[in-house]
Amino acid sequence: xxxxxQNLVNGLLLGATYGLIAVGYTIVYGIVQLIxxxxxxxxxxxxFGALSVYLGLGSGTSMWITIPLMILGAIVTSTVIAVLTxxxxxxxxxxxxxxxPLITAIGVSITLQQLVWGFYPSAKSPRVFPSLPGGPYHxxxxxxxxxxxxVLVAAVLSTLFLAYFVRSTRTGRAMQxxxxxxxxxxxxxINTDRVIVIAFALGAAFAGIAGVAWGLRYGEIKFDMGFLTxxxxxxxxxxxxxxxxxxxxxxxxxxxxxxxxxxxxxxxxPGMSQFSSQSWSSVWAFVILILVLMVRPQGLLGERVAxxx
Amino acid sequence: xxxxxxxxxxxxxxxxxxTLTACGSRASNSGSSGGSGSTTVTIxxxxxxTGSLSALGIGIQNSVDLAxxxxxxxxxVPGVTFKIEAMDDKAAPQQGSLNATQLVGDSSVLGVVGPLxxxxxxxxxxxxxxxxxxxxxxxNTNPALTQGPNWQTGTKARPFASYFRTxxxxxxxxxxxxxxxxxxxxxKKVFLVDNKDAYGVGLVGTFKDEFTKLGGSVAGQDHVxxxxxDFSSTVNAIKSSGADFVYFGGEYPxxxxxxxxxxxxxxxxxxxxxDGNYDPTYVKLAxxxxxxxYATSVGAPVESLPSAQTFVANYKAGxxxxxxxxxxxxxxxxxxxxIEAVKAVVSANSGKLPSNPRAAVEKAMGxxxxxxxxxxxxxxxxxxxxxxxxxxxxxxNGLWATIKTGTFSG
Numbered sequence: 001x002x003x004x005x006q007n008l009v010n011g012l013l014l015g016a017t018y019g020l021i022a023v024g025y026t027i028v029y030g031i032v033q034l035i036x037x038x039x040x041x042x043x044x045x046x047x048f049g050a051l052s053v054y055l056g057l058g059s060g061t062s063m064w065i066t067i068p069l070m071i072l073g074a075i076v077t078s079t080v081i082a083v084l085t086x087x088x089x090x091x092x093x094x095x096x097x098x099x100x101p102l103i104t105a106i107g108v109s110i111t112l113q114q115l116v117w118g119f120y121p122s123a124k125s126p127r128v129f130p131s132l133p134g135g136p137y138h139x140x141x142x143x144x145x146x147x148x149x150x151v152l153v154a155a156v157l158s159t160l161f162l163a164y165f166v167r168s169t170r171t172g173r174a175m176q177x178x179x180x181x182x183x184x185x186x187x188x189x190i191n192t193d194r195v196i197v198i199a200f201a202l203g204a205a206f207a208g209i210a211g212v213a214w215g216l217r218y219g220e221i222k223f224d225m226g227f228l229t230x231x232x233x234x235x236x237x238x239x240x241x242x243x244x245x246x247x248x249x250x251x252x253x254x255x256x257x258x259x260x261x262x263x264x265x266x267x268x269x270p271g272m273s274q275f276s277s278q279s280w281s282s283v284w285a286f287v288i289l290i291l292v293l294m295v296r297p298q299g300l301l302g303e304r305v306a307x308x309x
Numbered sequence: 310x311x312x313x314x315x316x317x318x319x320x321x322x323x324x325x326x327x328t329l330t331a332c333g334s335r336a337s338n339s340g341s342s343g344g345s346g347s348t349t350v351t352i353x354x355x356x357x358x359t360g361s362l363s364a365l366g367i368g369i370q371n372s373v374d375l376a377x378x379x380x381x382x383x384x385x386v387p388g389v390t391f392k393i394e395a396m397d398d399k400a401a402p403q404q405g406s407l408n409a410t411q412l413v414g415d416s417s418v419l420g421v422v423g424p425l426x427x428x429x430x431x432x433x434x435x436x437x438x439x440x441x442x443x444x445x446x447x448x449n450t451n452p453a454l455t456q457g458p459n460w461q462t463g464t465k466a467r468p469f470a471s472y473f474r475t476x477x478x479x480x481x482x483x484x485x486x487x488x489x490x491x492x493x494x495x496x497k498k499v500f501l502v503d504n505k506d507a508y509g510v511g512l513v514g515t516f517k518d519e520f521t522k523l524g525g526s527v528a529g530q531d532h533v534x535x536x537x538x539d540f541s542s543t544v545n546a547i548k549s550s551g552a553d554f555v556y557f558g559g560e561y562p563x564x565x566x567x568x569x570x571x572x573x574x575x576x577x578x579x580x581x582x583x584d585g586n587y588d589p590t591y592v593k594l595a596x597x598x599x600x601x602x603y604a605t606s607v608g609a610p611v612e613s614l615p616s617a618q619t620f621v622a623n624y625k626a627g628x629x630x631x632x633x634x635x636x637x638x639x640x641x642x643x644x645x646x647x648i649e650a651v652k653a654v655v656s657a658n659s660g661k662l663p664s665n666p667r668a669a670v671e672k673a674m675g676x677x678x679x680x681x682x683x684x685x686x687x688x689x690x691x692x693x694x695x696x697x698x699x700x701x702x703x704x705x706n707g708l709w710a711t712i713k714t715g716t717f718s719g
Contacts, residue, residue, distance in 0.1 A: 003545055003548070003549055006545055007541075007542070007545055010541035010542070010545070014539050014541065117359060124359070124363045124364065124367075125361060125363065125364045125562070125590050126361065126562060126565075126590070126594055128593060128594060128596070136573065136575065143574060143575050145573060214538065218538045218539070218566055218569075218570070219566070219569055219594070219596070220538075220565070220566060220594050222361060222562075224360070224361065224536065225538060227536075228534075228536055228537065229538070259539075259542070260541060260542050263531075263542030263543070263546070264542055264545060264546055277530075277531045277532040277533070278531055278532065278533040278534060278537065278540065278542050278543045279505055279532045279533055279534040280532070281542060282534065
């Protein structure tokens with residue numbers, strides 16, 4: 001039966017990457033109600049940051065040193081770019097009508113894409129990304145690459161860290177307060193500008209990790225990889241309930257599974273074989289999204305409809 | 310207040326841009342009617358100069374540029390100076406259509422080289438044809454472009470008299486690959502993958518027809534999204550189908566990750582593709598996974614042709630930073646065909662361009678025949694190249710190597 005366990009694993013791994021990116025959409029939306037369409041590009045710059053570190057180190061360095069440094073490089077690159085875009089593009093529009101920052105986000109997205117295309121060496125065609133040594137490993141009928149293990153570990157650790165950060169640190173609680181009511185939070189002495197910057201930086205750090213995971217898994221990165229992936233991650237955030245960080249992860253996993261399973265199993269329904277292919281899988285993903293939103297408009301784990309629409 | 314000033318600024322910026330654009334097109338119009346000394350003829354180029362196919366597109370642009378410079382240096386057409394006007398279509402049909410309109414609007418343009426993608430060509434043909442502007446594609450292989458949508462049922466009808474190409478069609482390329490896979494490699498079960506555009510679907514279609522006619526079977530088929538990175542569902546479908554090779558209709562940015570993920574997934578079967586796969590980047594991206602894969606491409610390998618040595622040397626001397634790519638020789642020949650047509654028109658009209666140069670150039674194209682980079686360049690009654698050679702390339706130790714050159718006959 002088309003190797004169901006393998007498809008489940010592939011779907012979950014793809015979903016975990018979506019989830020890591022979706023967290024960035026959801027944190028920023030939860031706090032400033034901005035759909036940051038440039039977030040897909042933040043993910044892309046993270047991957048290029050990691051590649052730069054790799055190229056800078058040379059090939060002789062041990063993997064145990066290279067990989068952590070690449071992750072660090074990705075996080076630093078994407079965080080710096082995210083904070084800069086917040087400062088230069090979004091903050092001046094903080095009190096503008098909702099549409100202005102949204103359109104700005106699309107502009108930032110195109111700008112970042114073209115900057116990488118134009119100025120990163122040989123980024124005009126896809127760049128080869130290093131791959132992890134070792135593997136593949138056989139677990140029963142399932143084949144797992146070493147990069148898949150990286151995705152798994154990264155997703156779990158990141159989610160645990162985020163949960164701890166938001167619940168148990170002072171900054172995390174300040175973020176929660178700002179999300180609930182920015183004006184009151186300000187009156188309580190919370191520096192909301194700082195909280196917003198932290199939200200952008202946190203989302204970007206996750207996107208950076210996702211960028212490394214993506215590169216390791218597929219072996220190549222390209223300047224326009226953030227667009228489609230960002231769109232799916234945004235969908236995942238909405239599916240899970242935008243504003244809810246666990247929702248983003250869950251939405252990512254559901255989306256990854258749906259995309260992978262529909263691409264294969266729709267063909268087994270009599271008369272539906274022409275609707276089953278890798279390209280139709282995104283259609284099915286959106287069909288599921290619409291169905292879920294019809295029953296639960298707030299998304300899978302969404303809170304009550306926000307008091308500030 | 311702040312909002313209003315922003316609005317005003319935007320308005321000013323927008324007006325400024327519009328005015329500038331208008332100036333631009335007016336200025337470029339004056340070219341052809343210029344002084345009595347020398348007439349400027351523009352050769353347009355339309356190709357993806359940005360995006361993931363830009364490596365091929367820039368190769369096309371540079372090769373046309375080389376042809377134009379060579380023609381000016383040797384004073385190929387006395388009294389006429391050629392220049393190049395390159396447009397970026399981003400491999401997107403909508404952009405191609407916009408570019409076509411803009412090129413038609415510039416009256417100094419007497420011929421256009423491009424586009425790269427068959428899907429883009431479909432949106433440009435009519436615009437060019439209405440203006441009698443000659444379009445020569447170095448890379449389009451979809452048969453319907455020259456022989457009409459019903460070419461497969463035998464009713465060939467040329468839809469647009471202004472469209473020519475120097476590349477061979479998929480009506481030959483697909484069956485040629487099928488024969489190679491079935492007879493030479495001895496493969497009997499294929500898994501078909503296409504990227505849903507005019508080129509990929511057409512190529513897979515002609516391949517499938519010939520392959521099943523020879524006695525091969527189709528184990529399965531999938532359609533992928535261009536630009537996607539995750540092909541795990543396709544890989545699983547291929548594995549469980551039990552196919553002994555994959556035939557891919559599309560371009561290398563999708564083909565390379567697919568073959569890489571296929572082999573990482575433990576299915577070590579070759580991928581065979583068309584001219585869209587035949588690019589050094591394919592091997593670079595797929596790494597060792599590309600070894601044992603094949604691709605067919607139009608014509609004989611440029612490097613092996615004695616006629617191409619001058620082109621290769623001149624290209625190197627031209628100092629272009631990007632390689633001429635898979636279509637360089639064909640682009641040079643496309644541009645040179647236009648130059649030859651202009652030359653014929655000018656010499657028939659006592660050394661000057663006639664009052665309606667575009668229609669005259671279009672008419673002259675049909676009888677153009679010269680010895681170009683890729684062999685003898687001439688066009689048949691459909692606007693197709695009379696040179697119908699194809700070559701199979703295979704990846705060996707990380708490099709494309711020539712396997713065999715030939716053509717498909719019935």
